[in-house]
């Protein structure tokens with residue numbers, strides 16, 4: 001069953017209110033809505049019909065991709081989602097729909113949605129402030145209609161120049177009072193000339209302004225390490241961080257600094273980063289054994305055909321976590337959220 005059907009088969013979700021901390025807007029909008037937005041805007045898509053588009057967007061365990069091609073090939077799903085979402089109208093609808101859907105399908109009442117503003121303005125053709133304001137209108141609208149609190153996280157990119165990333169931080173600070181709650185560093189660093197030291201001062205600028213810092217790190221062996229993300233960039237939370245299980249010192253640092261890990265089980269599984277279900281069990285049990293705080297997240301729900309209640313069911317059904325361990329993760333997600341309203 002996919003997430004769109006799930007919504008109708010599960011009209012009133014049971015269970016406690018949930019918090020989602022790690023969800024990319026580019027992979028959060030239902031395919032049918034994306035298809036409709038693309039047509040509204042006259043975007044010429046390289047797909048014969050809706051079903052070809054849906055097959056392309058959906059990444060299942062039968063059609064696994066490695067992290068590099070997932071993020072960087074010209075035919076990666078993010079590329080088309082970013083093209084489709086690159087207008088003020090599309091961004092308003094994107095934020096609205098993602099939060100509304102998370103509430104209806106999984107009783108998510110607190111949600112942080114992340115995106116890269118610099119990838120939504122068609123390389124400067126569209127006004128960045130206009131795109132951001134539209135995303136904030138979507139946030140206002142959904143908070144008016146549903147009992148849900150929404151915050152935006154702006155992503156910096158490892159492959160962007162420092163100047164481009166600095167502009168993103170300045171925009172995040174400018175819109176902090178309106179609902180931008182933090183910044184992230186995303187993208188794949190292998191093959192790029194990325195050095196955490198070069199970006200340290202702009203992360204400090206964000207932190208000094210009161211923004212939360214979450215960083216994609218330790219997702220695979222090739223990515224930025226969790227240690228660098230914490231010590232050089234001041235991360236409060238880490239996206240994934242699963243490589244830390246091989247490093248006692250790193251786990252001690254995470255514990256000492258009170259950093260929370262955003263664990264995304266289905267994403268790690270489908271992108272081949274976890275060594276199957278036994279690998280996911282190993283990761284979770286090592287987190288538990290070492291007293292690390294971690295949360296369950298969807299990462300890219302539409303690509304992976306999941307939502308937060310399906311993720312929670314997945315970790316219980318596959319004995320990755322016990323019910324009481326999952327309840328602890330749910331509480332940690334609420335505590336680690338950057339949303340203070």
Ligand SMILES: [Zn+2]
Nearest residue numbers: 024216239299
């Ligand atoms: Zn992510």
